[in-house]
Amino acid sequence: MxxxxxxxxxxxxxxxxxxxxxxxxxxxxxxxxxxxxxxxxxxxxxxxxxxxxxxxxxxxxxxxxLRDLFLKQIDSIYTDGLQGKTFLDCACNAGGYCFWTREREIKAAFGFDVREHWIKQARFVKAQRKIAPTDRIQFCVNDLYDIPSQNLTPSDITMFKGIFYHLPDPITGLKIAADLTNEVMFFNTSTTWGEPDGSMKAGWESTENVMSGVHGLKWYPTGPKVCADILKWAGFVEMKLIFYRQQFDTPHIGRTEIVASKVPGLLDNLHGEWIK
Ligand SMILES: C[S@@+](CC[C@H](N)C(=O)[O-])C[C@H]1O[C@@H](n2cnc3c(N)ncnc32)[C@H](O)[C@@H]1O
Structure with missing residues (x-):
């Protein structure tokens, strides 16, 4: 980068x-x-x-x-700040996480999203945010599956939030992001709710809705266990479950967040439950 x-x-x-x-x-x-x-x-x-x-x-x-909880998590993992660290946000939307890492002195942040709509917002915020610096941040319109051809240098921290369940092949998608991560990944996905954990369930989604994927086919994990198995396979050695809960307006859907690390010890102070 x-x-x-x-x-x-x-x-x-x-x-x-x-x-x-x-x-x-x-x-x-x-x-x-x-x-x-x-x-x-x-x-x-x-x-x-x-x-x-x-x-x-x-x-x-x-x-x-989303800012305050994210920065609380960052502060408990990187207790000396983000100086010298780099950040990658896959499906960055309006780029919020890049701007918030800049508040902690990130060295470089790069966000991409498949939709022009969100990258226009991210560029607008970069140009108009007055309360914190917005240099060292770049955005581009990209499909996750095209990222390997960009030859990016791996980043220390990766955000993989709200994208896993919008992909036709989420395991390949996650591996692309994991291979670009040196230290920590924030992983957050929708799941099914009320089914035995350990598998993935196929479905279809709009390719037009700005919050969706662009490929039509989607896969919901049945809970954090199957997500943790995939993260482990992708190279992460320590993981904490931040939450797993039912989505209140759609009872058959859940949501889970896992923070995963390739570096032992980094998550010791993070609030969450160790996943063995
Ligand atoms: C549910 S939103 C999540 C946004 C943000 N990551 C967050 O957690 O708040 C899903 C986002 O993924 C983007 N997206 C969907 N499929 C993508 C793909 N194949 N490559 C890159 N971005 C994608 C959408 O445009 C949208 O911004």
């Missing part, structure tokens, strides 16, 4: 920012831009119907507040 310096973009006034945020919607990530404006606030101000999670603008796209 190499980051070429680019000239500082012109910062827009509040009124123009609000207009641009609305034009670029819907937003999935609530990212603070200025002291009094974030990417989700305008939808709340407009009184638009709330989505699944707090502050959502309704419809298929739920607006999530």
């Amino acid at each position: 190499s980051i070429a310096p680019s000239p500082a973009p012109k910062k827009l006034d509040r009124e123009t920012l609000v207009k641009r945020i609305k034009t670029l919607g819907p937003w999935h990530m609530n990212i603070q831009l200025t002291d009094d404006l974030n990417t989700g606030q305008v939808f709340v101000e407009d009184g638009v119907k709330r989505g699944r999670e707090e502050g959502g603008q309704g419809g298929d796209v739920s607006l999530l507040q």
Whole structure:
């Protein structure tokens, strides 16, 4: 990964920012831009119907507040900060995790997503975020399956969140990301709920919905056990289960998060349950 310096973009006034945020919607990530404006606030101000999670603008796209929990996890793994570390976000959406690692002095962050819609948002945030630096961050539109041809240098930390269950071949997809990870992977996926854990279940999804995959075929793991087996096969030697829970609005669906490491000891202070 190499980051070429680019000239500082012109910062827009509040009124123009609000207009641009609305034009670029819907937003999935609530990212603070200025002291009094974030990417989700305008939808709340407009009184638009709330989505699944707090502050959502309704419809298929739920607006999530992801920063604080993520940085809490980062701080407990990398207690000396992220100086000298590199970060890769697969399916980065509006790029929130790249911006938040920059708040912890990441050396370089690279995010890609298959949809132009999200990368436009990420580039807008990079240009207009005033409350923290946004240099050292790059984004591009890419399908995960095309990433091996990009010859990326492996990163220390990888985000693999919300993409596993949108892939026609999730094991190959995860291996692509694992092979680009030196230390830690944040893995988060939808699962089935109420079925014996240990397998993968096929299904179909829209290729048009901006939150979906683009290949149609999808696979849901039946719980964290099968995910941990695949992560172990992909080269991770220690893992912690952060959560496994039922999704309250769709009872047959669950959600799980696992943080996996290739370096023994890195997860010792992370809140979660060891997976043996
Ligand atoms: C459920 S959202 C998750 C977004 C973000 N990673 C998060 O956890 O908040 C799914 C994202 O995966 C992207 N995506 C789906 N299939 C992809 C693929 N094959 N390659 C890259 N991105 C993909 C979508 O465009 C969308 O941004």
